[in-house]
Amino acid sequence: MEYRRLGKSGLKLSTLSLGSWVTFHQQIDDSKADMLMGLAYDRGINFFDNAEAYAMGESEKMMGRVLKKKQWDRTSYVVSSKVFFGIHGEDNKPTQRGLSRKHLVEACNEALQRLQTDYLDLYFCHRPDKETPIEEVVWTMNHLIQQGKILYWGTSEWSAAEIMEAFMVAEKYRLIGPTMEQPQYNLFERTKLEKDYLTIFKDVGLGTTIWSPLASGLLTGKYNDGIPEGSRLDDKKMEWLKNNILNDDKIERVRNLQNVADELGTSLATLSIAWTISNPNVTTAILGATRKEQLEENLKALEVYPKLTPEVKDRIDEIMGTKPVLPMF
Amino acid sequence: MEYRRLGKSGLKLSTLSLGSWVTFHQQIDDSKADMLMGLAYDRGINFFDNAEAYAMGESEKMMGRVLKKKQWDRTSYVVSSKVFFGIHGEDNKPTQRGLSRKHLVEACNEALQRLQTDYLDLYFCHRPDKETPIEEVVWTMNHLIQQGKILYWGTSEWSAAEIMEAFMVAEKYRLIGPTMEQPQYNLFERTKLEKDYLTIFKDVGLGTTIWSPLASGLLTGKYNDGIPEGSRLDDKKMEWLKNNILNDDKIERVRNLQNVADELGTSLATLSIAWTISNPNVTTAILGATRKEQLEENLKALEVYPKLTPEVKDRIDEIMGTKPVLPMF
Amino acid sequence: MEYRRLGKSGLKLSTLSLGSWVTFHQQIDDSKADMLMGLAYDRGINFFDNAEAYAMGESEKMMGRVLKKKQWDRTSYVVSSKVFFGIHGEDNKPTQRGLSRKHLVEACNEALQRLQTDYLDLYFCHRPDKETPIEEVVWTMNHLIQQGKILYWGTSEWSAAEIMEAFMVAEKYRLIGPTMEQPQYNLFERTKLEKDYLTIFKDVGLGTTIWSPLASGLLTGKYNDGIPEGSRLDDKKMEWLKNNILNDDKIERVRNLQNVADELGTSLATLSIAWTISNPNVTTAILGATRKEQLEENLKALEVYPKLTPEVKDRIDEIMGTKPVLPMF
């Protein structure tokens, strides 16, 4: 396994990590989670990503049970939670979501209980909250660090300006700013990482823990011939994702990308993940594998990404047509 | 229910909330409190206001028992306490009242015990204390936040200059300033909210949790024909309140206001509460209802306040004659 | 009882308070301490002074036992400790005395145990420590406040410049400076309070808890005819005090002062204490009474001090010849 520093911090994460989006709990059970996490850990993965909102807290509970059973040294891995959406879905009460000090503190305490641990290594603001001042967020995250309940805090899907404001507030009040951001990044979504955040990477430093390196499975090619029964997109709740994925020529581009994968002697999924981690501003790409073979296949990305020469990347850019244009000045 | 942000903070309170002035404990028992809080919670009220001084701590104890019995998720509501008067009335010793660090810390610990909770969402300085420097207050409130014993701190019945000094001290020492003020605000008392605090609302941000939207019952019209037996004002201890209420032409104006209520097809009390929450600088108006019907009637203010057009408000201003005159420059 | 603010803080101490110098433990037992503290508390005294060094910790243990037995509301009184000398006398190891962070923290924890309480209201640096930077002291005191182990910190027998440096360090690092100083102040020792500290009283604010208002008993007149058997000065360990007291014409002046006491119809001791608290920069004078009658006699100082007119004070100044000369500019 390869390890990268989380931004300018001293924490090192494995370049590939294991996440638990809706998949954990809903699609798999404890024994499967145990197998997947065990395999990941044995291969050197040291970051297990989670969030209060994943399966309404059930995903964290499952991960907590597995971690407890495994009895790995707590110092040998990194576990995260994210706060924003609450765990009650549409029945959420107004104090049970967002980034108010009340929700940040209460959600942290609840995640610690679900994950059965004394502290979170990483704690993310799962979304920006237009109705909470960033000052309140930075102050509260600092109190949680002081109390020993979290070690590093970060953001997810925040704009570059919002992240910069968090740094500015930290500087003003002499507090600890965000260490990392969890953006979506894949061959279809490149703007934030390759354009918006560039100034932050260069001038301040920011780790990134990438979600959806496979664009919700689209980049595995599994939807190339329609939506397979039982796949994530076959789920009624995922209708929005389905529409987003299939409403343009995306499938066509994925088919063309298959040729590049063939030439490199790898799968489409592995190529896509390899492409993601070939960006040096990526700290880790979070895998959402639910099967053993899938996870093993995904891990090959570590061997594939050194093969992505400038020429190969140019061809990929041409096929995808998603490379962001940078301003001339 | 409608929810509003508490000033510039990320915390959202229901626009109407339930308080417990002298009424709790003295006028009602646990079962009645249980019924009232249950009704309020079911209707979406998420803020229960309290103070060490209400019924010498008994009000907090009762609320603590009800909250424990209800077993609502602690994250779904907001509970407050206030510190200043102590719980021993005239027998208070000098260290047991005011805003010294000793009393702020000790009163907080005691309120947590009475309310049977690990933290107060809101902690108010119940009055300004001319004999404690505001620095000592801001520092101590920050320590309580750091220790996780309170989430937000605020003031009650402080002057605009005192609140501004608290912000200034927070800015100087890089601490967290007050989030909210609890002023009296009703058709008879308008100066603070509509004149004194305007600069703070605009330039700094301040939530307000309004007490006495019905002017101690005067605006319900129940004293229009004298003081009913068994009403709050019939209590010997409330003599001061009684004199204050009945010593001028207030009753006359209330009678005239009845016409407006009639035209809007609502009660005088509901109209008065509706008028209070029609001010956008009000976060929440605290209801002191002690009967089910009363609380239900009060809650109708949410439907009435959108009917308060500029024209209706002008008529009310004319009847009451309490609209503050703003300085020309 | 009369109460005064401790400097600019919000804490109010009784103008007379009860201390426990060497007297506690060595000269009295638990039942006597119980009686004296009970009497003091009943008369409105709310400050009980102590220090790690008094009787090598035994004085704090005794006070802790009495306070536990009394079961007074912890919020109704103020208890102090002081750190510097350690509790092992000449066998002290170098880490067990002074004002290093190690000793400040360890001595605080030990005093809390001896006094059987969760926090000290006042924590004094018993002497300045030339071998510890004032920065280290101010930082550590602030940590103890943050941790809730102490409420206010102060100094004892520090020079004006040292106290000012503590304020400067607090200002620089945005910390909480000292609230009070415990100096000796009596008709023989007037320079610090009436000259050295004047700038601090005026420009920054500082409470004072006076020790030795009776100049180690000299101002009671009890040594006017030699050293009585069994009195404090008869103790071998008090040799230094004895020499200091009797090596000049002090006794002569005390005899002359008796005349003033006679004219005011009070005792020499009461007059001397009254004179001490007549200085408005004195917050409280600590009484070292070991007998009931003595304590009751001392308490009369509250009635006597209003009788100290400028004329009476001038006469006293003349007799004593200890009034400090202030610089002209």
Add this chain to the structure above:
Amino acid sequence: MEYRRLGKSGLKLSTLSLGSWVTFHQQIDDSKADMLMGLAYDRGINFFDNAEAYAMGESEKMMGRVLKKKQWDRTSYVVSSKVFFGIHGEDNKPTQRGLSRKHLVEACNEALQRLQTDYLDLYFCHRPDKETPIEEVVWTMNHLIQQGKILYWGTSEWSAAEIMEAFMVAEKYRLIGPTMEQPQYNLFERTKLEKDYLTIFKDVGLGTTIWSPLASGLLTGKYNDGIPEGSRLDDKKMEWLKNNILNDDKIERVRNLQNVADELGTSLATLSIAWTISNPNVTTAILGATRKEQLEENLKALEVYPKLTPEVKDRIDEIMGTKPVLPMF
């Protein structure tokens, strides 16, 4: 015993102290450690040095057991740990070494358990970590101080520039900077202490706890006739040390130094230790003695070092040829 202030701090360490490099655990057992620590303590040594990396944590466990058995007053001695290398040697995972907040916090908690104590008096960064920003280190050390888990923090084998940056960061964020550095310092390694750190000693203040005053035993003269069987250098793992020691004319110079020792009527080891503590910028020299006689012999350095007149020192400089040349401006 003689005691010196640890830099500008208020903590006083014995000029000679007892360390536990690889020797503890591997070379000695509990009863021997008990005897050595007992002897040291009786002679006035008050500092016991340790580190997570020494014998992979076993050295701290042994010290913890001995300290528990001894039941010395916790306030009478100073115990340290150091963080950087982790306790798993080459199997260390990336989060289990270095100076990230995660490792600093986790290693501290683990050291406290191994040493069976509630706080470390001194906590050292065992090496600089080029992959962790110094900001992260200073912040985390301050949080550990605030939480009461450590009293003072310092560095070991950091460059002058790195130490200065730590002070600069502390100044910027108004935090507590490092108090001490643990460098190697002996007749062969003089540059850091006598040249690099001079500005820091003079302008900022820094305590030093010297390791290897005997240059890994070379300065005892025991390798003068080759490597004795069973000595530390005979250990396979110490191959690197062996090569470093024997690859030049060091032995020759040690033999010449023997003459000076003879003239002063002391042993080579004692002379070397005496020479180390004759530098006033040395707070304490850590002895690694594993036998009673050795420790007693080493302790004589306290009597020998006053005999090191400028003339003697000049002769030593000439023999060793290791005196650093200071820049002219």
